[in-house]
Amino acid sequence: MMKIDARGMYYRNLNKTIRDAVASGEKEFDLINVNGQRYIGDGLQGSDVKIDIHGVPGNDMAAFMDGPTLIVHSNAQDDVSNTMNEGKVVIHGHAGDVLGYGMRGGKLFVKGDAGFRVGIHMKGYMDKMPVMIIGGTAGNFFGEYMAGGVLILLGINRKKDTPIAGDYLGTGMHGGVMYIRGEVDQYQCGAEVGVSELNDEDKKKLSALIKEYCDDLGFNYNEIMSEKFVKLYPKSSRPYGKLYAY
């Protein structure tokens, strides 16, 4: 296990140290005193690589990541898991805007709230099935242009007057599925979004993912599953097919 004290370390040096160590066979890392260093885990490969991060990592963490596991024992900033291909990111706090942009594989679990534009253009193909679970609430544009994968929003510990998601929920959605634990107003949703109850297959999928999420972040599975979820899905796979053709 490699321990790195990142205090005052420029992001390039930190990331080069990690990259070089991975290249020479190191599998486990413990980063302490991280604060604001960008690009941690970007493009990193190796499904057996695990990085523990103490402190607030900078923007663009786990972009294009392809296999490793990152555990953030704190809050995280913007642009986590941009176009991530495989691997897992677990954040034990809240996270910022634009999480999982164009994410195409792997898992991103956030314990607290997430910001605006989360899960935009997530996509899935055959065995590639990205999953993002947000424990708290999310801002506007959640799952905008969603093309594939699974987005789950739990709204744990939210105040009574706080909506679980903002406006433009799933606007432009044309693939994938969202499971939201609570009420969703059709007013919030994009025109392409259907809202329904979960079928047995949905429940099976949801249950397995929530189990894993609870194991990673210490939530009580039964408590989370005791509340009702709704399913959001694309009503049409080609909502604008006739936009310029009628």
Place this chain on the structure above:
Amino acid sequence: MSNYDFQKDIAGCGLTGIISTKGRKISGSVIRCSIACQHDRGNGLGGGFAAYGIYPKYKDYYAFHLMYDNMEAKKAAEAYLDENLTVDLAEEIPTKKSKAIPTSPILWRYFVKVKDNKRGSSVTNISDDDIIVNSVMHINSDIHGAYIFSSGKNMGAFKGVGFPEEIADFFMIENYEGYIWTAHNRFPTNTPGWWGGAHPFTLLDWSIVHNGEITSYGINKRYLEMFGYKLTLLTDTEVVAYLLDLLIRRHGLRPETACVALASPFWKSIARMPENEKQIITALRMVYGSALLNGPFAFVFGYTRGMVGMNDRIKLRPLVVASKDDMVYMASEESAIIEICPSPERVWAPKAGEAVIVNLDKDVAA
């Protein structure tokens, strides 16, 4: 060289604001740490700071900070100042040349009051603030090579071309103590990186640091010109400083109301509001349509008794707020707050268009 050999980091501007609601004075070295943590949000083409409470000895004077391209500009501006204002103290702004900032405009400051015989009467209804604004507009637009970049009481802006930590060292901001500080790290996109174009932009005690673009600049500029403002600094952010002056000082709106005018709710949200609120917000949008700021932004503005942070209406730029004891912090990135406040009591991201307004406690004299 291939197309892939891209050495430029693409980023946005960075900003930080801090306020002690008890009016406690904080050294400039604190905010320097925070903005330096966001180094990579800028590209070395602009850095700056605004500080409140730094000139207690001259707190009844307007503190003018000027930059001059040459001595002729200085002579012309000083002749104008002498004619229209009482200048109690004129001195060079202390600076420390460095490898990073080897050259600069000529930088002077003046502590001034409006001359008694130039003062408005109850008949003319012109305040000292109006006269000061007119002086700023006159010098910035009509005296070639002279720019007033700070004109408030007991506050000052320090800015230039360089990374903010370099500008901090250049102006030795560690020697100033303020109860509000704002800082900016610039990454100019559409407009030149020059000394006058660095943030903060100020007028009287308004100061603003901004990340993003005001794409409504043209509309806002024409609107402001109808009220006598002259936009000379070649940067979109300038309109926000003057809009604040117009809406809050001249039209008497409260800061929270002015913020609604600048980033008003969408019509589809207004349609769902209770009747009373619907009428108020509709009226604001009708009256202040030309003050509406379009485009992506996060900004922090300061004034004598407070600090406000706000995003555009769909939150296209980051802004994080944190609090601990009497302190409130705002920054583009959470790490920039953690750098100077390792364990805040609360950290949150305001929603789109939601103004976070932090005022000094009522019993604090500023």
